[in-house]
Amino acid sequence: GTYSLTPGGVAEAETAYDRARSREDRFTALVYSPSVASKLSVLASGLLALLKLSAGFTFHSIALVADGLDSFIDVLSSSVVLLGARVGREVASAVFLIAVMGLTSIYIIVEAIQRLSLGSLVEASTAAFVAAGVSGVVSLSMAVYQRMVGKRGGSLALVSQSRDSHGHAIQAVAVLGALAFARIGVYAVDGIVALVAAGFL
Numbered sequence: 001g002t003y004s005l006t007p008g009g010v011a012e013a014e015t016a017y018d019r020a021r022s023r024e025d026r027f028t029a030l031v032y033s034p035s036v037a038s039k040l041s042v043l044a045s046g047l048l049a050l051l052k053l054s055a056g057f058t059f060h061s062i063a064l065v066a067d068g069l070d071s072f073i074d075v076l077s078s079s080v081v082l083l084g085a086r087v088g089r090e091v092a093s094a095v096f097l098i099a100v101m102g103l104t105s106i107y108i109i110v111e112a113i114q115r116l117s118l119g120s121l122v123e124a125s126t127a128a129f130v131a132a133g134v135s136g137v138v139s140l141s142m143a144v145y146q147r148m149v150g151k152r153g154g155s156l157a158l159v160s161q162s163r164d165s166h167g168h169a170i171q172a173v174a175v176l177g178a179l180a181f182a183r184i185g186v187y188a189v190d191g192i193v194a195l196v197a198a199g200f201l
Contacts, residue, residue: 004065009094009146012160020160020164026053030053031087033149033153034149034150034153034157034158037145037146037149037155037158038078038157038158038161038196040142040145041074041142041146041158041161041165042050042074042075042078042079043068044138044139044142045071045072045074045075045078046072048068048071048072048135048138048139048168049068049069049071049072049074049137050068050076051068051070051131051134052064052065052067052068052071052131052132053065053067053068053072053125053133054069054131055131056068056172058123058127058128059122059125059127059128059181060120060121060122060123060126061123061124061128061175061178061179061190062084062108062111062112062190062191062194063075063174063175063178063179063190063191063193063194063197064114064128064175065108065111065194066108066112066188066193066197066198066201067132067171067172067175067197068106069108069201070168070197070200070201071168072102073097073101073104073114074164076097076100077097077159087178093153093161100201101201104198104201105198105199105201108194108197108198108201109193109195109198111194112191112192112194112195112198114193115187115190115194116188116191116192119187119188120164120178120191121187122179122182122187122190123182124154124179124180124182125181127174128179129179132172132175132176132179133172133176135168135172135175136168136172136173136176139165139166139168139171139172140165140166140169142162142165143162143163143166143169144162145160145162146158146161146162146165147159150162167200171193171197171200174193174196174197175193177189178190178192178193179201
């Protein structure tokens with residue numbers, strides 16, 4: 001019931017261990033890289049923006065649309081800031097972002113008030129709940145990941161992004177609440193959640 005390795009077996013086992021450890025170290029370095037985390041954040045925000053905007057317009061939920069526009073602005077801001085820094089137009093890019101945020105907020109406020117006054121219906125289907133739920137789970141996961149990488153790599157930008165992702169997770173819960181109210185015929189909550197989202201934006 002016992003065995004022992006030959007000297008050749010010991011050398012082969014050590015080589016295999018070193019190879020596995022090297023791959024693990026490379027993978028760990030990649031996962032905890034602030035650069036990789038930033039790219040993943042932009043990709044996740046872009047996909048979430050598409051999901052929330054398409055679901056919001058399909059199911060007539062201004063709260064989901066507001067949340068989607070917020071995610072879209074996250075993608076836009078990351079891209080514009082990077083581009084502005086590269087071409088030396090940081091002030092211009094900041095002014096552009098502020099203008100886009102302002103116009104987006106105005107659109108959400110006007111649309112929410114209009115829907116509140118008209119009593120517009122929200123189609124609280126299962127697909128709408130799934131879209132909001134997926135958004136919340138992904139946002140919370142990204143918040144944890146960004147904070148972990150930001151703390152480990154000393155990246156204040158990633159730690160800040162983690163707060164924003166955490167905010168999106170909270171927004172997703174609010175949207176789920178609005179959809180739950182819509183399902184029982186109380187549609188006004190959807191507009192109120194959108195107004196709050198516009199205020200944060």
